[in-house]
Amino acid sequence: MQTVKIKEIIKETKNIKTFRLDLDLPALPGQYVMLWVPGYDEKPLSISYPGEDVGLTILKKGPTTTRLHEMKAGDVLGVRGPFGRALKISGKKIIAVGGGVGMAPIAPLIEKAISKGVEATVIVGAVTKRELLFVDRVEKAGAKVIITTDDGTCGLKCYTTHALEQELKAEKYDECFTCGPEVMMYMVLGIAKKHKVPTQASMERYFKCGIGICGACVMDDGGLRVCKEGPNFRDVEIEKFKDFGKYTRDASGKKIYW
C-alpha cells in the first residue's frame, strides 16, 4: 500500500465528491483501487480519472465514505491497486447506461472509446437533476447524451432502462456497458439481450481483501470473485450468477435481498 495526499476535492452533487490524489496511477476503464481511510476501513472504489492526479468519485453512504467526505486537501489516505478486469471496448458503436455514482467508471470508458474513434451514446440517470453525475464530462468528450431523472427535473422523466429500450429500438449498437444499482443493471441486461446487444456490467459486492484470497466477494454459484475475475463481467458470465438482481451479502456473509 502507498500513502498519498488528497490534492483536490470537487463537490459533484449533494452527496458525491471527486477526490484527486497526489499520485500518478495509470489504469484501464472499470478498474478500481482499495482505498484506506485511516481509523476507518479500506473500501473498493472505481478509478474515475486514471493517470496523473488519479481521481475517485465517491458517494457518501456509510461510516468510511462519510469520514472521507469530511476530509480536506492535504489529508493522507492509503491506496492499493489498480485491480480488476477492465471494461473492454470492441465495438464501433457503443451505448452505456450509468445510474447515479455508477457513472464513475462509465465516464473514463466513454472518453477512451471516443478517443479511439468509437461512436458512443450514454444514458445518464439519477433520481433528480442535482444528483446527475458527469453529464458535462461525457458531452465534452463527444458522446450523444440522454438524461433521465425519476422526478422529471431534467431530461426524460423515466428510468434509464426505459430510455435504453427506446434507443435500442431506434438505433443499432455493437455493445452495451452498464454500472449502477443492481436492479437497474439486471433490467439493462434483459433489454440488451432482447435486442441482441452484448453487454458488460460492473458488479458490486462486499470486499474485504480485494486480492482474491478471502472469498467475501464471490458471486453465487461458480466461484467467480468480483475483486479478481471482475468487477466487470460479460452477459454470458452474469447469466450464471443466481444472486445477480436478487441479493447481495453483508460483511458477515448474510444475504441482503434488494
Ligand SMILES: Cc1cc2nc3c(=O)[nH]c(=O)nc-3n(C[C@H](O)[C@H](O)[C@H](O)COP(=O)(O)OP(=O)(O)OC[C@H]3O[C@@H](n4cnc5c(N)ncnc54)[C@H](O)[C@@H]3O)c2cc1C
Ligand atoms: C469494484 C467496486 C467499485 C466501487 N466503486 C465505487 C465508486 O466509484 N464510488 C462509490 O461511491 N462507491 C463505489 N463502490 C461502493 C463502495 O465501495 C461502498 O459504497 C463503500 O464501501 C461504502 O462504505 P461505507 O463504509 O461508507 O459504508 P458501509 O457501512 O460499508 O456500507 C453502507 C451500506 O451499504 C452496504 N454495502 C457496502 N458495500 C457494499 C457492497 N459492495 N455491496 C452491497 N452492499 C454494500 C452495507 O452493508 C451498508 O448497509 C464500489 C464497490 C465496488 C465493489
Ligand code: FES
Ligand atoms: S474481496 Fe477477498 S476474495 Fe474478493
